Amino acid sequence: MAKFLPLAHAVAENLRDGDKVAFEGFTHLIPTAAAHEAIRQGFRNLTLIRMTPDLIYDQMVGMGMAKKLVFSYAGNPGVGLLRRVRDAVENGFPNALEIEEHSHAAMANAYEAGAAGLPCAVFRGYRGAELAKVNPNIKPITCPFTGEQLAAVPAVRPDVTFIHAQKANRRGDVLVEGIIGIQKEAVLAAKRAVVTVEEVVEDFDGLHPNLTILPRWTISAISIVPGGSHPSYAHGCYARDNAAYLEWDEIGADRDRFRAWMEENVMRAKPEDFAARVEGLRAGASLRSVA
Amino acid sequence: MAKFLPLAHAVAENLRDGDKVAFEGFTHLIPTAAAHEAIRQGFRNLTLIRMTPDLIYDQMVGMGMAKKLVFSYAGNPGVGLLRRVRDAVENGFPNALEIEEHSHAAMANAYEAGAAGLPCAVFRGYRGAELAKVNPNIKPITCPFTGEQLAAVPAVRPDVTFIHAQKANRRGDVLVEGIIGIQKEAVLAAKRAVVTVEEVVEDFDGLHPNLTILPRWTISAISIVPGGSHPSYAHGCYARDNAAYLEWDEIGADRDRFRAWMEENVMRAKPEDFAARVEGLRAGASLRSVA
Amino acid sequence: MTGFTPNEMMTIAASRALKNDDVCFVGIGAPSAACNVARLTHAPDITLIYESGTIGTAPDVLPLSIGDGELCDTAVTTVSVPEMFRYWLQGGRISIGFLGAAQLDKFGNINTTVIGDYAHPKTRLPGGGGAPEIATSSREIYITMAQSKRGMVEKIDFYTSFGHGEGGDHRKRLGIDTAGPTLLVTDLAIWKPDPETKEFTVVSLHPGATREMVQETCGWAVKFSPALEETPAPSELELATLRDLKARTDAAHKRDAAAAKRGSKDG
């Protein structure tokens, strides 16, 4: 049952060294504030799971928190490569990083299977693709009616999932809107789930009955962190900070510059700092009105 | 690409003798007008597919149009049994009816697999249930990672699916809201799809981005039939005619009374008659406003 | 408080078994009434889920079907049917699956498929609907039904949904790790499975009910708990809540019926 907690408490209560953890968000609503809090608390030996590891996983890998990365696209979206992830994979810096690599279709299906309580996902995938040869977690499975050979991957079941959302109501139900990505599945597949939100509203009365809502009993903790997905965006609240993504390409490229940036912007910062970071981006928030 | 057609044309163009056809709707938005048009046009040898066959399949079976019924719950919802289906199964009247029976979970997964282009659906189901012994379309499949034995059923792929929805826009995109049931999957699983709608609006501007919308290129034909799901209901438009369901229990119980009712209310009726049937039910439409 | 019917007692006794933090998959009929009485009395935060996709619903009147508009109007969210069965039921989110039964045996196995032979049935019933997977994916199953020799039988004609099978560890032997039927509430008594054999055993008689009445309306030889209790009679609040709910429901359905008739005459 969702408890409203300060972010530091929510992270401390729900994340542990050695956990399999997903900080999910598909370009939109990336839970940056939660990831920065996890970095400040210095967790170790994490298995980081995400379809699209971007800046926050580059940061966590660069800070030596990860032993393994499960992913399908490790890039700086629209910009290029993730320099810290590259340094770990290519040079073992700051530590060797085991990788389990999938396609988007496989990861999406694996989260879906996790949410659905299944041990594996079955889909038509990886045909002719070499990942099936280097990843032992991709296996064939045969349709018992047609004989067609399909692909199977294990369900993704994180110990804990972190997401960012636009709104919670006072009871603790959470509303996600716009590009909803894989967040619902990531929460339902996990043992525990922590949600940072832009704001808390009295209730969701008057909203459309078919919106993407996570009932309060699917969530462990909610923290109110306005701006908490910067430099990503929150549909209807503030726009994506594309400049920050471009800038990261340079920051991440250099080990020392990376460390200095992290020290200043993460280690010495607080969840409350996120609100100011999006102040100038609020005018550029999506035009299409969201209830 | 969706064409706007009078219902008689839409049915004639898209349904054929011998087709596998789904008239879907889960209590809500049942496409009665489309079914009645199909009855008037006198199709034969149909395989009728539906999770919850109710009055309209009782009527089609009673009129001798069906050779097979694929279903998971053949009842008059909230009232009792389907008398015409019983007569066909128990007595072969007016003709013998082959049945393929599933659970709701299996049918929902089978439609989902059809929409997803898969040959079969895999789920955890039928454990200890006797249907798995009498239905050869339920087979075991083994998770290649855990060894758990799961259930597989063939995907449902209708030749044509009929649904009823609240709104189309002028371009032919269709909006379904409220209890959305299995309609999206039933349309996407089918080769052809016909939608009856309460009304056509200029566009869906200003509506929430995550609503259940079927793009115009997933639909073959749209017909405007206000009240077209009576005695079922259309969320936001008119309430369920519970009395008609109770009354059906008596009508369907008697072969002659059934025939007389069909003659008067279906064979000699028109799609335009549905509007009047819901006039008194509009005041009882759902309170919760839908955009 | 005096003057209540066995059916009222059944609904109220069933409602008492539900807790405020339960997530309950609600079958139509008696289960629906019990769940809503619980919500309107001691379990205001209970989550009621109907298989039509409505999650966290709080209807003001009892729905006639599992997909009435009222359920959606008052729900926290309404999802598609595949999502309902995949994420919410199969995903292990349901604490209590609440079922009725046409035929029930002493091990909580349920038949709602056929009377007679499957291929040539004497009576073709509606079928399982959601029940086969509700029975195995919910953490526990509660069953409620009025007693009759036709309904409570030594051997059911068809295993629509699996309870404790032949009893004992039969569920475990099939790899089913949920508890299965843990409670049966009838119009005469409260039953719980024996910890070893899993046979339903009467643990509490409703006020006015006797061992003989229970046996006379049950098709198997009934076992009674050595520590047999009497079910507390409905409280004023419970009875008033149930009766108000039924009265609102009847009034709503009559109003709708009148409106429908007026509509079609106008038409």
Added chain:
Amino acid sequence: MTGFTPNEMMTIAASRALKNDDVCFVGIGAPSAACNVARLTHAPDITLIYESGTIGTAPDVLPLSIGDGELCDTAVTTVSVPEMFRYWLQGGRISIGFLGAAQLDKFGNINTTVIGDYAHPKTRLPGGGGAPEIATSSREIYITMAQSKRGMVEKIDFYTSFGHGEGGDHRKRLGIDTAGPTLLVTDLAIWKPDPETKEFTVVSLHPGATREMVQETCGWAVKFSPALEETPAPSELELATLRDLKARTDAAHKRDAAAAKRGSKDG
């Protein structure tokens, strides 16, 4: 009309291949520009789908990522990522999958995973993302990339997504029933697979491009069609549309950047 860059020619030539009734799964970068030029010129009703879940989107500026808010704002509907990959891609609803490539071979096989050995890569690239299944579930694949010996190679280091494999009927032999790569548009030429061997063959040279220029920037021995054509130069409308789109995009990104900076200084 004179004065256009090879990159502009590439985008415009690619845009011309798209039809008004196509349903196009759009990769970011060059594919995104080509698809939107098509939409803004001859194919106003084209359906553009980005893997973030936006269906039928019509962005006014080019998104930097596949999940920019603009895509959702202008979409017919926005669905979850599992639904996108299950119902829309795997469901066979995509007519054209439009991909870019880091490394490409002459049979349209694409590598975006690693340069060097997979376990010990020289360069770790981002990986496949949606491409492995886009390449096999879309009815056809269009590829667009600027030519270079580093990019167009005799042998790719990793088969991220399957084109025609070793050529011929290799797709069929794997049970893949979609057409695979049917078009390659570079900054110098238009290529189509040979009907038999499936090797990409130059069918049209862009204005100003020569056979020598094509060969010098390609890592395999290039085959030219006997009926080699010249790509029509961009029309005024095409060029103006592309440049307006780029100008709007640059302006929007600069405005956002300034706003973000102002925001954090204020903060």
